[in-house]
Amino acid sequence: MAVAETPISVTDHPGVEHEHEEAPARRGRWRRSLGVAVPGGMVALIVAACFLGPVLFDLPSPVGGNILESYLPAFSPGHLLGTDPNGNDILSRLLYGGRASLFIALAVNVLGLVVGGTLGALSGYLGGVVDTVIMRVLDVLIAFPSLVLTLAVAQALGPSMRNTIFALAFFSIPAFARVARSAVLRLREMPFMAAAQLCGTPAWRVLFKHLAPNTAPQLITFGMLGMGIVIIIEGALSFLGLGIPDPAPSWGNMVATGQLSLSATPMLVVWPSLALLVTVLSFNLLGENLRARWSGR
Template sequence: MAELAPNTGDVKQNVQEETISPWREAWRSFRKNKIALVGLGIVLFFIIIALFAPVIAPQGINEQDLSKRLQAPSGEHWLGTDDFGRDILSRIIHGARISLWVGFFAVVGSAAVGSLLGIVAGYYGRWVDTIISRIFDIMLAFPSILLAIAVVAALGPSLRNALIAIAIINVPNFGRLIRSRVLSVKQEEYVMAAKAIGMKDKRILFSHILPNSMAPIIVQGTLAIATAIIEAAALGFLGLGAQAPTPEWGKMLSDARSFLLQAPWTMIFPGLAIMLTVLGFNLMGDGLRDALDPKMKN
């Protein structure tokens, strides 16, 4: 009886499927999530606006015309004007730069410091873990916005100090997340083998443990950018963040409070910009979590 020859096409396909990298597989899973793609589209839209703000904005952010103050949306001013006659659309476009800049760099700073502390606490344990964990617990005992207000009050109100405050209050979130991940990863066989052959702790941490802990950092970082944008807007609304005449969305909301009934568009459009940006990062973060978390896969 003749033996059936193996289907070389099926063999090649199986080999290719086995050699797909985890990141490519995650991207394939992410692309199947339509809601996550909507979030990615919103984020890319605001990033493009921020990058090309000087070209896209129809007018200068500080061009005043008091004869046109508090004008309703029209063909000349698509989103209306504020109490100084400045074009709201132009200020919102330039405000995207500020909000994304604060959100990104605040999260990068908090992720770097928090991840480093979390890795050290999880890997070495004992008294090192106890001290770092208690510091995280103390910081998390305070409401985040109150802690941010306290930091800005100590440093002085400014956009830079608001960024520092937002980075500080997000450190424990990254630290505790990475600490729990390290406690699991350091028990893996490849880490135990690296220790057995005498590999130094520094190389183990940054060559084995950190790369295998990147997935939760990426997911937490994406969601944290949305939180950082809200916190920056809150500090700006309270007068502790960006100062006039900087076109920061929270500051724009604060300046428009007195004209809510007279000119509601002065608050509606900056508020919508904050809402859409945060929504985009949250949807994208949820999609990344589903794509990178093995527990979420069938």
Template sequence: MRTKKTKIKFIILLILVGILLFTAAFAKHLTPYDPYEQELANALAKPSAQHLFGTDRYGRDMLSRVILGAQTTVFSALALVLIISVTGTILGMIGGYFGGKIDDLIMRISDLFLAFPGMVFAIAVAGVLSGGLKSAVIALACISWTKFARLARSQTLTVKEMPYIAAAKLSGCNGMQILLRHIFPNIAGTMIVTAMLDIGTMIMELAGLSFLGLGATPPMAEWGSMMSNGRSMLQTCPWIVIAPGIAMFVTVAIFNLLGDTVRDMI
């Protein structure tokens, strides 16, 4: 019964993620108005039938900007998770399997990045790189790969002691063949689940850097940047902050629930 409920939950969440990714991919065709068109005569209009989420200080339709912001926010987070998961997994597998000086070097570099508070280090890196969405992705990638590297290393250390790894060595497989054919398939499930659970975190952290002015720059539609631009009018025009905030909350919740469900299934 529990397995059946988990499968149903997984299918529902998969559909929601599909809708979210479809919306992000075709955002420019789904917006009711031009997200960048300014209409100062209609600035700060309250939510209505014409503008469901109201308008911002420049008269731009908030619904259109939230939809377009999904493209920027979601795809940036997915690209970031892909970078850190692939990089961290490769380095962790190499260090865990070969050991010795290679392992020591990778782990000491990892320790170096872990020695600083994550978000503070990301802010410093993004600031040095002069801001922008690419700078934010690079900054977060610098501090986030270590988790995947350490997890992949610990998993590799366990798997490489298995009898089938010894059999593979006796059959003539070299180190890279063993990593790709025998070790990676056995740790892939854990790494995929960890990556899926990290999507929501990366969305929040990218939005945090944009909120501080170190991520997406105006007039780019990005949820963190939109919330930052409207924070001074939170009491008078709350819809400017609430609209992207709700979009971020729903998106993060969907990805986190999907990650939890996949973890339960695996």
């Protein structure tokens, strides 16, 4: 007697079904990796151009140009992007200005992360009176319009790179503190935190061994977003003459200088504005994609 053969569907095979389930997950991981790699590569390229470009391409000094060579057009001999009203090489000023902006943004975010992150972690972990005092003081700073107060502080201290860093870092500390406190409050309810407390682990060891590594992703992500914000504010301060003073190059004061002859030479404004746009966009995309990648784990 013939035995009826039951057709086997491809979807009935457990291995094939498992592969179908893993395919979307692999595509999602690939997209997240690409989302981090592309803006990360742009940031690395910008940093390398600003810090290594002037040396590798033997660019002239960004200051002390020859006034007889002012307003040279792009692709002039020895001046790829031309010169400004003072005869300074635009490409050189663009890269040295980017170096200053990146250094200020990094310094501001490192100060905010270290000081604000420490205050926020202490506030969230210790709680009680310590939490109340720290957060009320920081709330007072957050309540004021940060940009207005930054302008006031910069005006009071005077235009310089050091004063710009202090003025911006002063207002980045509360933001980092709130991010750190929020992350610590979530971690404090985790089982490993209860186990560490039951074992009598000292508070400083809990902060550095357990809390710091677990709050680092949130703080780093916030720092990447903060890099773009600081670069914009520093550009605004330099544009108003309260950041990096002339003749030192900065994207902000390059825009301020270029607007004086905007109708005749618009590229004097376009180049630093484009550099600001690409840099801030790269840091924002990197921060957003890092946040999405780490939150998906």
